[in-house]
Amino acid sequence: MDKPIWEPSRERAEASNMARFLRFVRERTGNPDLLRYAPLWEFSVREPQRFWPLVWEFCGVRASGELEPVIEHPDAMPGARFYPNIRLNFAENLLRHRDAHPALIFRNEWGHARELSYAELAAQVGRFSHALRAAGVGPGDRVAGLMPNMPETIIAMLAAAALGATWSSTSPDFGVAGIVDRFGQIAPRVLVSIDAYPYDGKTHDVLGKLRGVLDAIPAIEHTVVLDYSGQHASLAGLRGAQGWDDFSAGHGEALEFTPMPFNHAQYIMYSSGTTGVPKCIVHGAGGTLLQHLKELVLHTDLKRDDRIFYFTTCGWMMWNWLVSSLAVGATVVLYDGSPFHPDGNALWDLADETGISILGTSAKWIAAIEKAGVKPRQTHKLAALKTILSTGSPLVPESFDYVYRDVKDRVLLASISGGTDIVSCFALGNPLLPVYRGELQCRGLGMKVDAYDDAGRAVRGEPGELVCLAPFPSMPVGFWNDADGSKYRAAYFERFPGVWAHGDFVEITAHGGVIIQGRSDATLNPGGVRIGTAEIYRQVEQVPEVLESIAVGQHWQGDERVVLFVRLRAGAQLDEALRARIRQIIRANTTPRHVPARIEQVPDIPRTLSGKITELAVRETIHGRAVKNTDALANPQALAHFAALRASLETH
């Protein structure tokens, strides 16, 4: 059982950035024992004040100011601040290369194919940045993107970052309410959007949603619309709207970068919980950069001649992570569309056509193409492919077998895990280590990750709560609109004081690997797409017949599906018409991925003594597991209604 499924060759390991880094750290610290990953990791978490400057120097961060202190208040969790006396510009770090090497290769379902060199990218960023400045954007302003994964999204983000503005993006599959719930909170000055986009053989309109968004967010002064579909749709009637080309016309290309504090708000990302509107998580410029460089250069072994691809929307942190690859000067391959269009080979075709060497995707997709009988080993060359990354949900042991059997045997398969909250990973790949079925190779350097039982004791060889015991640079710098930090503390530090509790169940294995078991909190994760239940409740409860509802994730065919339970007004009955209406309102206002797979009626919903509905108690009940703490429930008898539905939920 403990035999690796794959091991790096000696040549591959020795040529890796991680091996070079080990040598570099040995020289700099004079510690001859740092010969393997395990002692390097120990050093990184024991001496963060020495470790992070080594990453900084090895990766060549561009900045000015004093490097000391590395961490101010190093024992405060939260409260520690990295590099308080440093200034840098995020875009300047990502655009350090300005040559003819390809920066971006883009493909989409419509057959668009484009390539931009680093020089061309820099010129386009320069022009858009001047246009944003002319529109009044300056340091600290927010620029929002309702954009697919395409070059203009990166151009707009870098242009905003060059000015010291904050970027926030959301995928255009959200309905008006989902968009307004997000961007409405951060009051962006400029909104960048497309007119329409392709997904799964269809053209999805965005212009129609823009009016509702603009009506609800008066802060937006300018709306820049890219004619992505080429249909030259009229922008008449859209407040402050201009086409992308008109907006940028007449501006010069010279890049200017405004130096910003290390902890300046670079990105705002969204995470929906069980109540209220989504949380706006603010990530700092320097912390995001340093952490991404560590993960890309060391853990992913990214080099200049690599072509890196990740299947992601601009609403998932893998987009932000992928874009940081520009700092290495590598080529970033972008794809907009369904990874199943026209068939399950779409991404393998892309890999062969564009020479992808690092291909990132999700556990759900790998399981889906296996089921569809896709066997790229027989049909594709995949000559350049050396690493496959997977995230979103746990990659099951059988998927490791599939990849090595039917995709490619000489490939490092790295399951990686972290999240929006940290815009990076807790555990991930490593070019020096073997791959064990079902395991993430290691905890990330500098990440003091552990597994805790309910009493806050570290456990090994069994699942516990994923915790991080020490500060790391990509902790959020805070939440937006949370001046006293109470929402931020409540999100991660209430479970164990002074310790980050992430909301995942994790096991740390005997050989230092990590197995993620799934969410320990009420977050839904169907197909690896993270969804907060509140977004569903806010829609369902607009349906007049529904008094209240509760949504949980049910294990289903190796994945998770969303099951929604509704309590209806006296006399109302849940029939197919009502189910369809509930699905429709969710689909229209959130995204199609929020739509529950099953909807059932219950006469009562369990709540705590303080009146909060308890998703975890319902989740345990429908899986036939004992519910802890029924004493804390005001109406434990309500669980019987869910237990009664268990057999039906298990069969269809």
Ligand SMILES: CC(=O)CC(=O)SCCNC(=O)CCNC(=O)[C@H](O)C(C)(C)COP(=O)(O)OP(=O)(O)OC[C@H]1O[C@@H](n2cnc3c(N)ncnc32)[C@H](O)[C@@H]1OP(=O)(O)O
């Ligand atoms: C380090 C970390 O920890 C970081 C992270 O986790 S970041 C998050 C990573 N998460 C992921 O990578 C998610 C992985 N999952 C997926 O990408 C997708 O589930 C999948 C590609 C595997 C399958 O996608 P899919 O085939 O479109 O199915 P699914 O996601 O179930 O889509 C449901 C519906 O939404 C629609 N849809 C999906 N994306 C859409 C879009 N952009 N626009 C419009 N409709 C869309 C689909 O067409 C489908 O519609 P129908 O119900 O009408 O058929």
